[in-house]
Amino acid sequence: MTAEESPLTHVPTDNWSYPLPRYPLINTKHTTLLATLNCRSLNATWKQGELVAEADKLNLAAIGIQEHRIQCSEPVKYLDLGGGWKFIHSSADTAGNGGVGLLLNPRVCSALDSVIPITQRILKFTFSTKCSKSWPKLVILVCYSPTSASAQEDVNSFYASLQHETDEAGQHAFLTILGD
Numbered sequence: 434m435t436a437e438e439s440p441l442t443h444v445p446t447d448n449w450s451y452p453l454p455r456y457p458l459i460n461t462k463h464t465t466l467l468a469t470l471n472c473r474s475l476n477a478t479w480k481q482g483e484l485v486a487e488a489d490k491l492n493l494a495a496i497g498i499q500e501h502r503i504q505c506s507e508p509v510k511y512l513d514l515g516g517g518w519k520f521i522h523s524s525a526d527t528a529g530n531g532g533v534g535l536l537l538n539p540r541v542c543s544a545l546d547s548v549i550p551i552t553q554r555i556l557k558f559t560f561s562t563k564c565s566k567s568w569p570k571l572v573i574l575v576c577y578s579p580t581s582a583s584a585q586e587d588v589n590s591f592y593a594s595l596q597h598e599t600d601e602a603g604q605h606a607f608l609t610i611l612g613d
Contacts (some may be wrong), residue, residue, distance in 0.1 A: 458560040459571055459607065460491075463540075466495045467573070474477040475501035485518045488536060496536040497578040497611025498522065502529050508550045517542065521558070523550050533575045533612070546570065552594050554579070562607060572602045576612035 459465055468491075475481055475498065488496055498520070504512075505524045512520040519542050522534025533556050537545065541560070549557040551574075560571040576595060579588045595610075602608045 451518055452497055465494045467493060467609060467611060468493050469499070469575075469613065470496055471499045471577075471613045473500055473502075476503055481512075481514050481520070484517065484536065485514050487514070488538065489520070492565050494541045495539055495573070495611075497573070497575040498534045498536060499530065499532075499575070499613050500530070501525065501532040503532055503534075504529060509548050521545075521548055521556075523553060525554055526553065527535045531577055533577045535573065535594070535611075544571075551598055554591055555598065556592055557598060569607055571607040574608070574610045574612070576610065577607070578612060 443456070458524060468488075470484075472480070472484070475484065484491060486497070501522060503525075504524045507523075508523065510522055510524070514520050514536070517539025519537045520534055520589070521537065523532055527531035533552065535556065535558055544560045544562075546559045546561055547558075551557050553572060555576045558573040560573070562568045562571050574595065576591075579591050599608065600608070
């Protein structure tokens with residue numbers, strides 16, 4: 434599925450609370466720390482809590498998560514992990530493998546503009562970087578690369594999709610790729 438075929442998924446406003454005012458993700462007053470983690474599984478609630486506690490302790494803004502193995506029926510699932518932390522993810526495959534997502538701290542949640550599922554292995558997040566509309570957006574691509582044992586067609590398709598999204602971000606956006 435390409436970005437043109439993917440429905441733009443905005444953060445739901447009915448169950449997603451933003452601190453007011455809306456905070457920009459990148460500015461001169463705060464350091465924005467991003468990380469990536471292949472967690473191998475995030476099904477258990479205690480693992481989610483442990484991840485949030487460590488991210489909070491390290492003062493991380495967001496963590497790109499690969500191989501969470503959580504299955505869902507929606508193209509994009511929004512989970513509240515407590516304390517204002519949110520986990521936005523795609524589903525693992527039918528065998529319970531894979532899945533990508535982004536864990537966001539409370540301040541970063543308010544800067545989220547949109548989430549677009551590109552493929553089962555790539556999610557695209559767009560954030561406001563300043564309170565002014567003239568500043569470029571931050572685009573985060575969270576991806577889970579195929580292994581060396583994967584079929585060459587799958588590998589080529591993944592990298593073609595990733596290259597397309599990288600090119601589509603444009604020259605006037607901050608682009609970050611979080612993955613393994």
